[in-house]
Amino acid sequence: MSERDLMEFDVVIVGAGPAGLATAIRLAQADPAPSVCVVEKGAEVGAHILSGAVIETRGLDELIPDWRERGAPLETPVEREELYLLRDAQRSWRIPEAISPPSLHNSGNYLVSLGNLCRWLAAEAESLGVEIFPGFAATEVLFGEHGEVIGVATGDMGIGADGRPKDNHAPGVELRARQTVFAEGCRGHLGKQLYQRFGLDAESTPQHHALGIKELWEIAADRHELGLVQHGTGWPLPEGTHGGFFLYHLSRCQVAVGLIVDLDYPNPWLSPFDEFQRMKHHPLFAATLEGGRRIAYGARALAKGGFDALPRQHFPGGCLAGCEGGTLDNAKLKGVHTALKSGMLVAEEILAAFAVGDPGGRELTGLEARLRASWLYEDLRVGRNFGRSLHRFGTLLGGAVNSLDQRLLGGRRPIRRPGDAPDHTWLEPAALSEPLSYPGPDGVLSCFDRLSSVYLANTAHEEDQPCHLHLADPSIPTGSNLAEYAEPAQRYCPAGVYELVGEGGDDPRLQINAANCVHCKTCDIKDPAANITWVAPEGGSGPNYPNM
């Protein structure tokens, strides 16, 4: 094999999401600016990112104060909002604004496509001299002789399924840096290795996750109300399973509809994908979606542990930024403004170190104090009871408790943590759980199967490449996972990657349709035996989300 190229920068950033791009932009705004490179595994910036999204402008105001004049794609201000509790398949309660938790109020916020926002941020970064390499997946952390991070390597291109180089093989590139920033988003695959190697979560509770599934619809003009935001919880999620939905009326008669399901759910029969499809039959959604057509689909895990799960953000030679460092504000259900802020804090700490001649490879411990002094930390602290209340008191009472807590006590009321066990440990045996059945696809209003959905994620993987979903022990899926949990991967995966073939026969086997993968990372999080490791496939593979 030919040698890997080697390139050197002052700072290398993994992931062109809001956190990585905010880091890059803040660094590049400095004078003199360090050299900055961003690698992104999607075929273009924005191809792999997915969010609701309602965003608070605070982060963007600080990063690029004249974003309005510069044409940032924040087109739709929130005009009106509604909060619901769905009681069953027909009924819902509208929760009056006067008693809903203040953190859920969205006046002054904007509805955006996070993908388009990232595309715009990337153009801003490039105009400041940042090198962005889309289609390059960082697959390896590079360590120096003292165990410090000295950069990352991107994966080889053109490796066959048999692991051998093909005719068009091109070796990866070593990107070396004085500081490396990991901004891969929730459950980044290099970040996971760093957590383990440096014990980044030794002082915090395990991270908690949720799976968000989203569709974009084009609806009839007379059912569309520009700027309307609807949130809620309740049906169809069964008791003991937490989550909530969103429905946003965007420009061009498009609406974003989605369901977020916490991944500490206990019932192995649960299928978040089917819950979402079923949810859209509720009159609240049907009234909006009927006569429309679905134009895009996607899914992504999110890190919602908030304050309690906040890991150490620094280690020798590098830092975490954004959701990789768990900065999503779960009480506000928002992570974009906090990711931007997190990126800026990291950049400012790096600039401060470089200003006094930091040679690189050091641990930027000052990041901790910088974080603690920021509004980001204060917001997460105030919001920490939000999730705890919902878990402890249930959705309805917990919501009321949250409202009182935030209004009167500023989030100071002590509430016990929901549990320090990671998400994959919460499944109960299938035999002791109530089997759930879901209506089959009707393909018209709201029910689709996984494959027709994945089709709308525009996901593409070169077929002749090694499987990017690694099983530590290949016997587990059809062994203990099947016996105890009826192999839940076939249900939690929102893209139909995991398929049990020959179930009930003598020789069942798990078929991994890796080409369907939308890079949501749920399998890496929820497998009861923690047996699945998601690694980055060949650069440029994966979904191609437009406007998501």
Added chain:
Amino acid sequence: MKILVPIKRVIDYNVRVRVKSDHSDVDLANVKMAINPFCEIAVEAAVRLREDGKADEVVAVSVGPKAVQEQLRTALAMGADRAIWVETAEDADLGPLGIAQLLAALVREEQPGLVLLGKQSIDGDNNQVGQMLAGLLGYPQGTFVSGLEVVDEGIEVVREVDGGLQTLALRLPAVITTDLRLNTPRFIRAPDIMKSRRKPIAHTGAEQLGVSPAAGPRLLAVHPPEPRAGGIRVESVGELLERLRQAQVI
């Protein structure tokens, strides 16, 4: 020898094409765009000829609004030496003939020994520009090429024709359009992306080239194909035959 490679910016082949709800066109808002796959093969072929010492300069050219510079950068990162952007208005109504006229004017200016371009674009699927360009210039043409070799004063090409493969010898200068099997384009290396930013992209337009390009066909409406009706499961061979007879296919 100088090789001119015209390339086109099109919707990425991995993206599902969606028609706008008013049927006025395909929706391209924020959709991933890419270099047309056949054009990418042409760039690869040109760069290989230069690497083999058969050519000394590869010039990529694209006709379109500002965004086409992205694809010119891709061609530069693949190994083209310089690029020319022929600017047209965002809403310019150009068809294959107009494009061919602009390219012909450019060829007269640049005097390349070879024009290498994709046989067709995956959006319009016209398969006309190469042929029209050769006609306007009075150059020999080799279309749907899956093999090529530079020989003393000319070039030998293998064409994919209906009945099999046809080998032609052409005198230079010539126009060649590439088919899928000519090569597999390389993966772009990160250092080459950085180098491509230092390569020049010259700017020109219809006026500078002295061309008033012909208008293209007018797009009236775009409709997606009817969705396929679901199949049914039959219980027996007898029922299958019965159904096929009902459908009058046997």
